[in-house]
Amino acid sequence: xxxxxxxxxxxxxxxxxxxxxxxxxxxxxxxxxxxxxxxxxxxxxxxxxxxxxxxxxxxxxxxxxxxxxxxxxxxxxxxxxxxxxxxxxxxxxxxxxxxxxxxxxxxxxxxxxxxxxxxxxxxxxxxxxxxxxxxxxxxxxxxxxxxxxxxxxxxxxxxxxxxxxxxxx
Numbered sequence: 230x231x232x233x234x235x236x237x238x239x240x241x242x243x244x245x246x247x248x249x250x251x252x253x254x255x256x257x258x259x260x261x262x263x264x265x266x267x268x269x270x271x272x273x274x275x276x277x278x279x280x281x282x283x284x285x286x287x288x289x290x291x292x293x294x295x296x297x298x299x300x301x302x303x304x305x306x307x308x309x310x311x312x313x314x315x316x317x318x319x320x321x322x323x324x325x326x327x328x329x330x331x332x333x334x335x336x337x338x339x340x341x342x343x344x345x346x347x348x349x350x351x352x353x354x355x356x357x358x359x360x361x362x363x364x365x366x367x368x369x370x371x372x373x374x375x376x377x378x379x380x381x382x383x384x385x386x387x388x389x390x391x392x393x394x395x396x397x398x
Contacts, residue, residue, distance in 0.1 A: 259286070259398065260285055260397040262282075262283075262396075265282075265370070265390050270387055270388065271385070272384070273384060275307065277303055280300070281299070281300040283298030293317070294318075295314065299312050300313075308340045311337045313333055313352050314333045318331060326358070326359055327358040328355070328356070329354075329358070331353070332354070335351065337378060350376055352375070354375075356370060358394060370392060370394055371390075372390040374390065375388075
């Protein structure tokens, strides 16, 4: 069973993305700015909500996208700031819809009951991007997340981010 799971994961990561033909006069954007809101629910007890901002670039077309983001989450008892770097594999589902799956490291700073802690974690995401036109200038995204903190307590969280996409020329 483990071998089958490993083969499926390897096939997904190594499968070529379906490509959508671009018009010769269309210029690829330098990156994408993501502005949105985030919600996260700790699987033990707490939840938090706040804004999120990220920048996404494509170093290897159809194979690798890098996303760096910052998210502050606020709740009644605590404030949490996280910064992450995600490595994502893109797939074009149509000329206006993209899907990505990825993971990466995360740094988390938490302030709760007057005490501050820093920890390192890992985050896994799936990202759905919906563009208004084929030119991919403006759109919106929905990104479910899973987070694991390596610090004390080894907390697990699930969350969702959503917002607007703006191409950086």
